[in-house]
Amino acid sequence: MFMAVVDASIVIISLPAIFRGIGLDPFAAGNISYLLWIIMGYLLVTAVLVVTLGRLGDILGRVRIYNLGFVVFTLASIALSFDPAHGGGGALWLIVWRLVQAVGGAMLMANSAAIITDAFPAEQRGMALGVNQIAALAGQFIGLVLGGVLSVWDWRAVFWINVPFGVFGTIWAYRSLREVGERRPAKIDWWGNLTFAGGLALLLAAITYGIQPYGGHSMGWTNPYVLGGLIVGVVMLILFGLIEQRVEQPMFRLSLFRNRAFAAGNAAALLASVARGGMQFMLIIWLQGIWLPLHGYDYADTPLWAGIFLLPLTAGFLLAGPLCGYLSDRYGVFYFTTGGLTLFALSFIGLLLLPLDFPYWAFALLITLNGFGSGMFSAPNTSAIMSSVPATHRGAASGMRSTFQNSGMSLSIGVFFSLLIAGLAGRLPGALYSGLSSQGVSSAAAHHAAQLPAVSTVFAAFLGANPMQTLLGPTGVLETLSPAARATVTGKTFFPNLISDPFHHGLMIVFATAAGMALLAALASMLRGATPAKDPDGRSAGVPQVPVTRTH
Structure with missing residues (x-):
């Protein structure tokens, strides 16, 4: 286990x-x-x-x-x-x-x-x-x-x-x-197994995709596939309940x-x-x-x-x-x-x-x-x-x-x-914009970084990657900064202080x-x-039992 x-x-x-x-x-x-x-x-x-x-x-x-x-x-x-x-x-x-x-x-x-x-x-x-x-x-x-x-x-x-x-x-x-x-x-019970497994799989898969960015949104809860998965998953689980009440061996x-x-x-x-x-x-x-x-x-x-x-x-x-x-x-x-x-x-x-x-x-x-x-x-x-x-x-x-x-x-x-x-989505963009602007990042570049999905920032920290290096490195913004500003932005304290609030x-x-x-x-x-709960033979689960001798 x-x-x-x-x-x-x-x-x-x-x-x-x-x-x-x-x-x-x-x-x-x-x-x-x-x-x-x-x-x-x-x-x-x-x-x-x-x-x-x-x-x-x-x-x-x-x-x-x-x-x-x-x-x-x-x-x-x-x-x-x-x-x-x-x-x-x-x-x-x-x-x-x-x-x-x-x-x-x-x-x-x-x-x-x-x-x-x-x-x-x-x-x-x-x-x-x-x-x-x-x-x-x-x-x-x-x-x-x-x-x-x-x-x-x-x-x-x-x-x-x-x-x-x-x-x-x-x-x-x-x-x-x-x-x-x-x-x-x-x-x-094939129908019971299929509806339960299918319904729960759709539900959990939809939730998995729901935390991914979609269509300019920070999350995917407006994704038609996510909504469809949630709805069909719930319907299948309801069907599972109906089937289990009717089959002989559920x-x-x-x-x-x-x-x-x-x-x-x-x-x-x-x-x-x-x-x-x-x-x-x-x-x-x-x-x-x-x-x-x-x-x-x-x-x-x-x-x-x-x-x-x-x-x-x-x-x-x-x-x-x-x-x-x-x-x-x-x-x-x-x-x-x-x-x-x-x-x-x-x-x-x-x-x-x-x-x-x-x-x-x-x-x-x-x-x-x-x-x-x-x-x-x-x-x-x-x-x-x-x-x-x-x-x-x-x-x-x-x-x-x-x-x-x-x-x-x-x-x-x-x-x-x-x-x-x-x-994070409500507060992080403003904090990113002001923090990067204070280090000499151009207004357009700071605005672009602030609009990146918050989930990328969270996963960067989760995976042990420097979030500022991850967010700004591919855009070329870091190369436009002075050595001192670049060291500050990618340092150990800049991101924690920026994201704290x-x-x-x-x-x-x-x-x-x-x-x-x-x-x-x-x-x-x-x-x-x-x-206490009872065993099927009536014994308590959680209370010591006196041994009983059974004859056959």
């Missing part, structure tokens, strides 16, 4: 090295699509396929699908590391094999929680799922550091690192794992959402995932675009150091997850899930109060609390969700839980990037929205009530 999720984030930090390695300028016209699909393609495929693959696990055997996932994931990792092409062809090779790799990752994600739920009794399930869930959450952030370290050596190492673990995992899984859950052969039994523990747990997980995903990207941009350059770090080094400075967030996850999973086995999940989300929301409010050039100890404390609150919530919530469904539907339920979590991450990128860019405005919108999402998640968690 850790390996599958690490791969969703390890590429983010490694993108500058990857694009240099294949000889592609990510900021050239039309190349932002390559950039977005390398980031988003993996998330999109895993979000779309986990329910289908979880249901196939219920029908064919969870261990069988899980083991096949190791094989697919490993073979795709090998193919990625041997990218034979350059330029756009090299990027397409990476995108296609990342999509294949995501199929293997989805097989692992869809069935791991169900296998653990099958294997552990209710009184130990919270701890076991806690370890699994925190492995996934920690993977999101450890991938950032790992990608930074490996890409300094060789960009292909980002994919090589998966191969020995994948080979070992494949051999171990086939030798050691056995089916212990109940398997119920059934017909495959892909996913929507009646499970009548279970308050299942419905409230998934709603809370979706909202928390949206808040968490947006926060991850905003913190990276904050560190790489402003804080680290102001503190003397070169732009090329900021991706690695951003990952290192975010380690307290991972530490909070790792500390809270197994601990609260264990305690929730003894005392129930309600106070851990609702309390964790409340702490999660308060940490966002704390981040709202920080100045852009913050003291690091305050930042580290707040992101540690953020990680701790998220860890408090995630493990007990997963245990409550998985314990609330019949054993025959655990694969599909695990897939639906992963879908909410992965879709929340994809949605958050679209939502929070849009909020940030909208905040517009970025702070966008950041306030983002963190306020994230705090609101987290509070809504706490409310959804509260609606599950204080009653």
Whole structure:
């Protein structure tokens, strides 16, 4: 599970090295699509396929699908590391094999929680799922550091690192794992699978394209294809709901959402995932675009150091997850899930109060609390969700839980990037124009630079590139400046000071929205009530059980 999720984030930090390695300028016209699909393609495929693959696990055997996932994931990792092409062809090779790799990752994600739920009794399930869930959450952030370290050596190492673990995992899984859950052969619900996968894929793909510039606008929400994708995606998901209520053996039994523990747990997980995903990207941009350059770090080094400075967030996850999973086995999940989300929301409010050039100890404390609150919530919530469904539907339920979590991450990128860019679009042009004019840039050139899409500026900081060099270098403006002015404009402090006010405005919108999402998640968690979830045999999931001797 850790390996599958690490791969969703390890590429983010490694993108500058990857694009240099294949000889592609990510900021050239039309190349932002390559950039977005390398980031988003993996998330999109895993979000779309986990329910289908979880249901196939219920029908064919969870261990069988899980083991096949190791094989697919490993073979795709090998193919990625041997990218034979350059330029756009090299990027397409990476995108296609990342999509294949995501199929293997989805097989692992869809069935791991169900296998653990099958294997552990209710009184130990919270701890076991806690370890699994925190492995996934920690993977999101450890991938950032790992990608930074490996890409300094060789960009292909980002994919090589998966191969020995994948080979070992494949051999171990086939030798050691056995089916212990109940398997119920059934017909495959083709229409349900197609409408769900198609609808969600269209929805998430439209959101991906929505954050790209279109027709002179800073974003693409007026693009007819984006609007069409959103509308058709929603219609297909509505059709999926209608189909699932009428077929004899549905892909996913929507009646499970009548279970308050299942419905409230998934709603809370979706909202928390949206808040968490947006926060991850905003913190990276904050560190790489402003804080680290102001503190003397070169732009090329900021991706690695951003990952290192975010380690307290991972530490909070790792500390809270197994601990609260264990305690929730003894005392129930309600106070851990609702309390964790409340702490999660308060940490966002704390981040709202920080100045852009913050003291690091305050930042580290707040992101540690953020990680701790998220860890408090995630493990007990997963245990409550998985314990609330019949054993025959655990694969599909695990897939639906992963879908909410992965879709929340994809949605958050679209939502929070849009909020940030909208905040920047209103203030950044004026700040760019006045800042460049003060350094002797001609009025026409300064006006042209100010009209460039805000998303280019954001991605430049995100990829560890000097934003002023990226924006002005291709236009030839820098060559017209005096050596002193050129050094100032491309220096470490000019861009952070220039963007501080517009970025702070966008950041306030983002963190306020994230705090609101987290509070809504706490409310959804509260609606599950204080009653522990029940296993199908009536045992509480979260209360120690007295052993019962059964006679046959």
